[in-house]
Amino acid sequence: MFQNRKEGLALALPAAIFTALLFLLPVGMLLSEGFKVDGLWSMQGYIDFATKPLNQTVFLRTLKLGFLVVLVSAIIGYACAFCIVNLEGRHRGRVFGLIVLPLMISPVARTYAWIVILGRTGIVNDTITGLGLSETPIRILFTETAVFIGLLQLFLPLMIISLVSAMENLPNDVIPAARVLGASWFKVFTKIILPLTKDGLVIGGTLVFTGSLTAYITPAILGGSKVLMLETLLYQRVNVANDFVSAGIIATILIIMSFGANVLLKRIATARD
Amino acid sequence: MKFFLCSAVSLSFLASAVIAQDRTLTISVYSFGKDAMDEAVFSPFEEVCGCDVVIETGRSVERMAKIEANAADPVIDVAVMSAQDALSLARQDLLSPMEFAKISSHADLYESAQDPLGNQTALGYGFYATSIVYRSDLVQIDSWADLLSDDLKGRVALPNITGTQGPLTLEMISKALGHEGADYAATIDAIGAQADEIVTFYNRSSELAQLMMQEEVIAAPVGRFAWSRFSGADLPFAWAEPAEGQTGGMNVIVMTKDNGNEDLSYQFIDYWLSTKVQTRVAEAGLDSPANSKVIVSDEAAARLTYGADLINSLKMLDPAAIIDNREAWVDRWNEKVVN
Numbered sequence: 001m002f003q004n005r006k007e008g009l010a011l012a013l014p015a016a017i018f019t020a021l022l023f024l025l026p027v028g029m030l031l032s033e034g035f036k037v038d039g040l041w042s043m044q045g046y047i048d049f050a051t052k053p054l055n056q057t058v059f060l061r062t063l064k065l066g067f068l069v070v071l072v073s074a075i076i077g078y079a080c081a082f083c084i085v086n087l088e089g090r091h092r093g094r095v096f097g098l099i100v101l102p103l104m105i106s107p108v109a110r111t112y113a114w115i116v117i118l119g120r121t122g123i124v125n126d127t128i129t130g131l132g133l134s135e136t137p138i139r140i141l142f143t144e145t146a147v148f149i150g151l152l153q154l155f156l157p158l159m160i161i162s163l164v165s166a167m168e169n170l171p172n173d174v175i176p177a178a179r180v181l182g183a184s185w186f187k188v189f190t191k192i193i194l195p196l197t198k199d200g201l202v203i204g205g206t207l208v209f210t211g212s213l214t215a216y217i218t219p220a221i222l223g224g225s226k227v228l229m230l231e232t233l234l235y236q237r238v239n240v241a242n243d244f245v246s247a248g249i250i251a252t253i254l255i256i257m258s259f260g261a262n263v264l265l266k267r268i269a270t271a272r273d
Numbered sequence: 274m275k276f277f278l279c280s281a282v283s284l285s286f287l288a289s290a291v292i293a294q295d296r297t298l299t300i301s302v303y304s305f306g307k308d309a310m311d312e313a314v315f316s317p318f319e320e321v322c323g324c325d326v327v328i329e330t331g332r333s334v335e336r337m338a339k340i341e342a343n344a345a346d347p348v349i350d351v352a353v354m355s356a357q358d359a360l361s362l363a364r365q366d367l368l369s370p371m372e373f374a375k376i377s378s379h380a381d382l383y384e385s386a387q388d389p390l391g392n393q394t395a396l397g398y399g400f401y402a403t404s405i406v407y408r409s410d411l412v413q414i415d416s417w418a419d420l421l422s423d424d425l426k427g428r429v430a431l432p433n434i435t436g437t438q439g440p441l442t443l444e445m446i447s448k449a450l451g452h453e454g455a456d457y458a459a460t461i462d463a464i465g466a467q468a469d470e471i472v473t474f475y476n477r478s479s480e481l482a483q484l485m486m487q488e489e490v491i492a493a494p495v496g497r498f499a500w501s502r503f504s505g506a507d508l509p510f511a512w513a514e515p516a517e518g519q520t521g522g523m524n525v526i527v528m529t530k531d532n533g534n535e536d537l538s539y540q541f542i543d544y545w546l547s548t549k550v551q552t553r554v555a556e557a558g559l560d561s562p563a564n565s566k567v568i569v570s571d572e573a574a575a576r577l578t579y580g581a582d583l584i585n586s587l588k589m590l591d592p593a594a595i596i597d598n599r600e601a602w603v604d605r606w607n608e609k610v611v612n
Contacts, residue, residue, distance in 0.1 A: 054607040142473040225474040240435040
């Protein structure tokens, strides 16, 4: 398209300068504060952060919930995606529309709905007490369970969409062929579906994990101050303590975790080749 | 001659317009009820002073950060905030000491509002009481210690330590439990021991209101400024008068140092603290008055922290104690309560 490479680079230069000056530089400056103590480069900020018991608890909780959401969304996502790709065209569009619909609703509205559903007088507790499973309502709100449910509901559509795209590219005859040859459904999944849809799983997994790490509204509303996650801790450090150094450290950890999850999922996917 | 006259007149209009444009006062305020405050205070003041008023809002930390960042050339002339935040700025020498003689309404303020920081850098403009709001059909609250009683296990919310109401609650529970010491260590430990039984540690009164409306929580400490969220509800909410009394706080108005707009700043502060404006603000339910001459209707009084008896009885925390101990409180809270 271009006469030479220089012309292409020249066209990209304004956007690159804009991004570098207005995004990369300020973010770099903010994050670099975590590597300084009294103006000198040091890792002491990270050491102090890592040795605080609260930070350790919050880090492990964030990691645990992130992986749990990815795992459960992958299980549900594969089942949903398999059903969707096997539906007739007209029904497929409708069901797919229902999957996508929640993404068009504000996360705030979706999360507030969970407060009503999971509360003492909500539908879940009404069902539990109605069935006689418990005499008194169970506390679900402001627990890790509530945050897990909220995050799963928030990001499950992304996993389903990724897996549907991947499964649509599966050759039509591979699953019937495997079944005819006597493969169980478990073998069909592990030997055929999973290897052939690994790219969709990596994309969906990365989106869900990164989303779970960075979502603020859901952990803040459903977990409150009792179930702190890294993102709610970050907000607390900035807005309550005006402590941008700790906030920069948390942001760096979140970025590393996101990249780490992507690399790990790719490794898992390629290991099956 | 006619030509010169017309020119002179148009020039004078132009000059007055330029002067009016130059007379701009920038005020940093809480975002709560901004439109109503605009109607009650800021717009009428613009007419009085013939100047423009620029309003900046945001969270306390953001607003304080802006004052700190622009210390050399202040972009904010006047700000309202909590007494402890004002003291924090005063300790950094970012506030201008005020000549109270220039504020005619100064003498009308309650004594505790006349120089709350003791260095003439702030004036109280509003009080708030803090007590316990509860469901009177389900429970009776007679003491701050009731919040940790067996009867209320699993039905109480407490304010987070990081908010304004958190330390106030610690102070009153400490009094009720007979714990001593500004570090509140024994009280934080007692709350930590029951942390699983406390529904949540809320950050905003709006959050608490929703939880109480859906009966998730039936008792919680809250500032009187949020009482209207409960008093108008269908459910029977009551405002407790515990044996240990009510606590509370004061919001203050401050002037930034070397802002170059001192005259207009004094004029505005005097205007806001005047009996007329404080009455208007109180009747609108926006702030409880710090001006002792304010007389409001019974209906408005019921919503506010109003009257000398109540205000003088509030057990307020020393702003210096809050600043000096806050980090230790948060550390212990994180260790014992939310970890």
